[in-house]
Amino acid sequence: MLGAIEAGGTKFVCAVGDEDFKIIERVSFATTYPEETLQRVFDFFDTYPQVKAIGIGSFGPIEVNKQSQKYGYITSTPKTNWRNFNFLGEMKKQYSIPIGWTTDVNAACLGEYKVGSAADDHSCIYLTVGTGIGGGAIVKGEIIEGFGHTEMGHIIIRSHPDDDFDGFCPYHKNCLEGLAAGPSIEKRYGIKAENLDANHKIWEILAYYLAQALVNYTLILRPEKIILGGGVMNQVRMMDLVKKEFSFLLADYVETPDLDAYIVTPSLRDNAGITGGLILARQAL
Incomplete structure (x- = not known):
């Protein structure tokens, strides 16, 4: 046991x-x-x-x-x-x-790699987008760690033209987590993410930030699969919005698998x- x-x-x-x-x-x-x-x-x-x-x-x-x-x-x-x-x-x-x-x-990345959405792949990234943003990466069965573990949620990204929010991360303010994690929505509007309309502009803004991160991870690690979990990704439009922004930002610079097979949700939930x-x-x- x-x-x-x-x-x-x-x-x-x-x-x-x-x-x-x-x-x-x-x-x-x-x-x-x-x-x-x-x-x-x-x-x-x-x-x-x-x-x-x-x-x-x-x-x-x-x-x-x-x-x-x-x-x-x-x-x-x-x-x-x-x-x-x-x-x-x-x-x-x-x-x-x-x-x-x-x-x-x-x-979570290890679970999805062994018996979940990436079970047929040799490499993957798992990113959770919720109260915070964190990520893990596995290449050829090994979790990527060096001097320390990865901190994928704290990369610096550029602000959306229609977003004047400064970010809430106490260390970096406008890092990915500071701009796109769940609490950023409440900090902006005083309302929790689940209470916002599906057509609200914020979902496009968050997708823009997440897509920037996925482009960066793609260019640096070239994984076979990216798995997106966490409460923010439960919003019904988010996956389609992220894929659309990812495709635009990557601009066909490098090849990836078909996006519907490349950017997915965790099968283990x-x-x-x-x-x-x-x-x-x-x-x-």
């Missing part, structure tokens, strides 16, 4: 599954203080002593460099209660089993991250 944790800034999901990554049981609860949240994690896994390994996909930034003294930490997160918290260390104090460690979006955690646990063994 394998265990998985999808540690999000808003909620934690814990699950156990079998060797084929089929989820047997999953629970979710709010992300509060570290001690309180981890106690609920322990309460769940303590009922499954047969778990042989756990995979963790965590909100971040996190330290993934094994040579760092802070390997396993959540580092410069805006969630101040979790800043510089030794997440992996606390887990290892509780459980003497292999534990895999990566970002939440890397875990809300289970992408937790499935990736199970796969990470299996790899840790």
Whole structure:
């Protein structure tokens, strides 16, 4: 039996599954203080002593460099209660089993790569567009990491001509996340994204920003598939708008697969991250 944790800034999901990554049981609860949240994690896994390994996909930034003294930490997160918290260390104090460690979006990317929308591909990018924007990339089975993990949501992009919003990112203001994540809509109009009309101009503006990012990722990594998840992408027009803007901005400079096969939604839906955690646990063994 394998265990998985999808540690999000808003909620934690814990699950156990079998060797084929089929989820047997999953629970979710709010992300509060570290001690309180981890106690609920322990309460769940303590009922499954047969778990042989756990995979963790965590909100971040996190330290993934094994040579760092802070390997396993959540580092410069805006969630101040979790800043510089030794997440992996606390887990290892509780459980003497292999534990895999990566970002939440890397875990989702891994799930989609192995058993989801990119199961037939050798490379893919997973981008989630919700409360924040984060991305992971896999090439030939390996998650792309170097000195640290990717931060695809914080690339700098050019503003839409009809958008005078300065951005809400506390670090960069008008980065991709600052301009296109869900909270940017509420900051602009004082209304949540799900309450805006499908024909509102904002959807074209967000598509313009996301398409810029996808063009950049395409030119740098040349993936076989790009998977777009997160709450903002639930807006019915978004995929078509993003593809239209992507095609215009790329301007046929390089070849990509057919756009309907290239820019897709996650087939695992809300289970992408937790499935990736199970796969990470299996790899840790």
